[in-house]
Amino acid sequence: MVYLDYAATTPYNKDVLKTYTQLLEKYFYNADSIYSQGIEVNRLLEKSRGLLAKMLDVDEEEMIFTSCGSEANNMAIKGIAFQYQNRGKHIITTSIEHSSVYETCKELEEVFGFEVTYLPVDHTGHIHIDDLKKSIRNDTILVSVMCINNEVGSIQPIEEIKNVLKDHPLVKFHVDMVQALGKIKIDLKGIDCASFSAHKINGLKGSGLLFKRKSTTLVPLINGGQQEFGLRGGTSNACTYIVLAKTLRLALENFDQKEKYVSKLNKYLIKELQTIPDVIINTGGKVSSHIVNFSCIGYKPEVILHALEEKDILISTRSACSSKTSDVSRVMQQLHLPDEVAKSALRVSISDLTKEEEIDKFIYCLKEVLDSIKKQR
Numbered sequence: 001m002v003y004l005d006y007a008a009t010t011p012y013n014k015d016v017l018k019t020y021t022q023l024l025e026k027y028f029y030n031a032d033s034i035y036s037q038g039i040e041v042n043r044l045l046e047k048s049r050g051l052l053a054k055m056l057d058v059d060e061e062e063m064i065f066t067s068c069g070s071e072a073n074n075m076a077i078k079g080i081a082f083q084y085q086n087r088g089k090h091i092i093t094t095s096i097e098h099s100s101v102y103e104t105c106k107e108l109e110e111v112f113g114f115e116v117t118y119l120p121v122d123h124t125g126h127i128h129i130d131d132l133k134k135s136i137r138n139d140t141i142l143v144s145v146m147c148i149n150n151e152v153g154s155i156q157p158i159e160e161i162k163n164v165l166k167d168h169p170l171v172k173f174h175v176d177m178v179q180a181l182g183k184i185k186i187d188l189k190g191i192d193c194a195s196f197s198a199h200k201i202n203g204l205k206g207s208g209l210l211f212k213r214k215s216t217t218l219v220p221l222i223n224g225g226q227q228e229f230g231l232r233g234g235t236s237n238a239c240t241y242i243v244l245a246k247t248l249r250l251a252l253e254n255f256d257q258k259e260k261y262v263s264k265l266n267k268y269l270i271k272e273l274q275t276i277p278d279v280i281i282n283t284g285g286k287v288s289s290h291i292v293n294f295s296c297i298g299y300k301p302e303v304i305l306h307a308l309e310e311k312d313i314l315i316s317t318r319s320a321c322s323s324k325t326s327d328v329s330r331v332m333q334q335l336h337l338p339d340e341v342a343k344s345a346l347r348v349s350i351s352d353l354t355k356e357e358e359i360d361k362f363i364y365c366l367k368e369v370l371d372s373i374k375k376q377r
Contacts, residue, residue, distance in 0.1 A: 002313040002358045006200075007150050007179060007291055007349035013202040016247050020204060023239040031236040032227065044242045051245035055252060058188055058211060064228045065241045066208035069178035069197030070100035073144075075210055075232070076174045076193035077104045079218030080142050081114060087170060088139025089114045092132065094156070095334040096121055097146050101176055102330070105144070119145075123336050124285035125154030132161060136168055146176035148183065151331040151347060153283050153291030155184070162190035172216055182251035183290050184259075192216045198240075203247035207240045258352040263289040265350055265359065272363045276370070280341055282332075290351060295337075295344040299373060304346060307369040313362050316347045 003011070023044075029037040031045050046060070053060045066072045081091065093105050095118040108114040117135045119127045127145070136143075143165065145156050158175060165173050174193040180186060182201040188194055188211055198207035212218060212231075224233030266289040273279050273294055282293040296304060301317040308315060317329075332342040348362070 002361055004313065004315045004348045004350060004354070004358070004362060006351040006354075007347065008316055009199050009205070010202045010351065011353070012204070013247065013250055015250065016203055016243055019246055020239060020243045023242055027239055027242070031238045032225075041238050041242075045236060045238050048242045048245040052209065052248060055245075055248055056186065056188060056211065059214065061229060062211055062214060064210040064212055064231055065236070065244070066210050066232065067206050067237070068208040069176070069195050069200075070098075070208075072195035072197075072208045072210035073098070073100040073174075073176055074104050075218065075221055076195060076212070077101065077142065077144055078108065078221055079231075080172050080174065080193065080216065081108055081112070082219035083217050084141040084172065085114075088137070088141050090137050090140045091116045091142045091144065092119065092135050092140060093117075093144045094119045094121060094127055094146070096125055096149055096151075096154075096331045097144070098150055098176055098178070101144055101146065121154070121334055122285075124283070124287075125149050125152040125331070125335060126285050127156060129157060129160050129164060133164055136164075136171065140168070140171050142172045142174060144174040144176070146179070148177075148179035148288045148291075149331065150179050150291070151329060151345075152293040152335070153179075153288040155286045155288060157286075158191075159187075165190070179288065179291075181248070182255075183288055185255075198244050198247050201247060201251035203244060203251075204240050206237065207244055207247075209244065259289070261352055262350060262354075265354060265356065266290070266292065268356065269348065269350065269359050269363075272359065276363075276367060278370070282335070282337065282341065282345060290349055292348045292350075293345055294348070295341045296346065296370060297340050297344055299344055299370065301344055301346050303373060304366070304369055307372070308362075308365055311365045311369075313365055315362075316349075317345065 027041045029041050031042040049063045050060045053063050105116045109116050119131050121127055147158055148155050165171055172192040175191050177194045178197045181196045192213045194211040196209040199205040220231045222233045227236050269292055278297045280295045328342050332345050
């Protein structure tokens with residue numbers, strides 16, 4: 001099988017899976033129990049927290065374990081909104097955020113009376129800094145912008161946003177870094193909250209992380225316990241949290257080498273796609289090498305996807321979190337593309353595990369599928 005949907009999820013790292021299984025067998029105890037076994041589980045959990053903090057160059061108490069990136073996004077955005085609403089109820093985000101951010105902002109608008117500005121993007125999925133500057137008001141309390149878009153791979157100007165917000169010290173800055181972790185170098189300086197997910201870096205599903213700067217206060221979404229500094233009540237999923245440190249360490253191992261390899265593979269993939277008639281590359285500007293969005297003009301993307309699936313090649317039409325909604329994704333609608341381009345968009349996402357021969361097979365089979373569909377018309 002040729003797997004080209006790494007932005008949706010990644011295969012488990014075998015060493016991570018082995019460690020996790022061993023932990024489950026030995027450390028099933030509640031990390032909050034005060035007998036020796038529970039204390040040992042808690043020690044391992046806090047060791048993992050410390051290692052994660054060191055790798056991300058932050059303090060231990062700024063690392064909060066969550067169940068996934070979506071929970072981390074909700075925790076940050078709602079937690080900040082409810083905590084600082086006495087200052088104002090205006091939030092700024094972008095029109096192409098992941099659904100866990102976009103729908104959270106919609107709920108804050110429709111249910112809790114907040115006002116949200118959705119920054120527009122250009123045809124490559126990038127915001128303009130001037131739009132951000134013009135959108136900041138006296139009652140703005142939060143800016144939430146994803147680092148790398150999960151559908152088109154656009155990298156937002158995070159450093160420029162930081163510089164803008166230096167002049168607005170009361171405005172909190174949250175960044176969805178789920179697609180960035182392990183893909184680009186991360187600098188959390190100047191950021192108040194950042195969200196991460198393990199299953200995007202060959203780790204376990206049900207495992208996420210929220211960075212929360214000490215100077216930022218959140219209203220908890222889950223009450224009922226002392227866990228995670230009183231911000232996330234509930235029995236700790238200790239073994240999952242413990243193995244996250246190893247997951248991140250392995251993901252960051254040989255980082256420059258992996259980055260160089262994926263970048264080379266990305267260029268090869270785009271070059272080969274451009275040789276196919278009716279194919280248009282939608283990914284452009286400053287982008288992640290791990291994601292390539294393209295359209296096959298005049299073809300239904302679902303038909304192509306399932307035809308490739310029959311040939312044991314897996315790609316996607318959009319984010320897995322919105323794959324069962326309307327025929328054109330919200331992200332593609334925001335890129336100012338012609339309808340025929342937006343409606344026929346497909347996504348290929350690769351990693352350092354992807355081989356060049358897999359790209360070759362994909363290109364060969366894509367040509368076959370397009371020819372076959374054309375003959376059937």
